[in-house]
Amino acid sequence: MRVLVVEDEHKIANSIKKGLEQEGWAVDVAYDGQEGFDLAISENYEVIVLDLMLPKMDGMEVCKKLREKGVHIPVLMLTAKGRVEDRVEGLNAGADDYLPKPFAFTELLARIRALSRRPKNGVKTVLEVEDLSLDTINYETKRKGKKIKLSKKEFSLLEYMMRNKGRVLSKDNIINSVWDYEANILPNTVEVFVGNLRKKIDKGIKRSEKLIQTVRGFGYKIGGGK
Numbered sequence: 001m002r003v004l005v006v007e008d009e010h011k012i013a014n015s016i017k018k019g020l021e022q023e024g025w026a027v028d029v030a031y032d033g034q035e036g037f038d039l040a041i042s043e044n045y046e047v048i049v050l051d052l053m054l055p056k057m058d059g060m061e062v063c064k065k066l067r068e069k070g071v072h073i074p075v076l077m078l079t080a081k082g083r084v085e086d087r088v089e090g091l092n093a094g095a096d097d098y099l100p101k102p103f104a105f106t107e108l109l110a111r112i113r114a115l116s117r118r119p120k121n122g123v124k125t126v127l128e129v130e131d132l133s134l135d136t137i138n139y140e141t142k143r144k145g146k147k148i149k150l151s152k153k154e155f156s157l158l159e160y161m162m163r164n165k166g167r168v169l170s171k172d173n174i175i176n177s178v179w180d181y182e183a184n185i186l187p188n189t190v191e192v193f194v195g196n197l198r199k200k201i202d203k204g205i206k207r208s209e210k211l212i213q214t215v216r217g218f219g220y221k222i223g224g225g226k
């Protein structure tokens, strides 16, 4: 899962980034509204955490412009103001939820999770491809009923592939959805991660039941037949 944090207070922005990364999320940070808007329309995010008071373009305007552009990524608005009218204005601008500062990180996390699971995004919490299942709430992966231990990055990679089951995903698709902007991931790294994932998912499984396929010259795919 990939999150965009738009917050001009570096300390807050960096602590949110650190906290979310510990949960296995990929996080990009923008320090002003314009930069946030530009990233939001060009990259793939599950959720945007958007501060209200921002230089260049405030959070309300960023949100309004995104909705006008047809970008419907869920937005969690952060603000120092707790007034009812600000809250209403934020929601009217197209924000999906609202969190007054200061907040507890656990609450921020719970709200981001709730937004990322909203059914309107078609986001399921338990994904299945044949006898492989992945529970995105409890971070549990099973194949043929047996638990599989994955690193957080492997989990994110598998989640992305399973959400797109049957589709051929290029290494670029994978890099853009699983890693953040600054990660500087090379296609070779994707090969290594897919290789490790394959060992865990398809190890000891009959050839005909192997789930992760390499589509030569294009990328990878999970499920959906050969």
Ligand code: CA
Binding pocket: 007, 008, 009, 051, 052, 053, 054
């Ligand atoms: Ca601010």
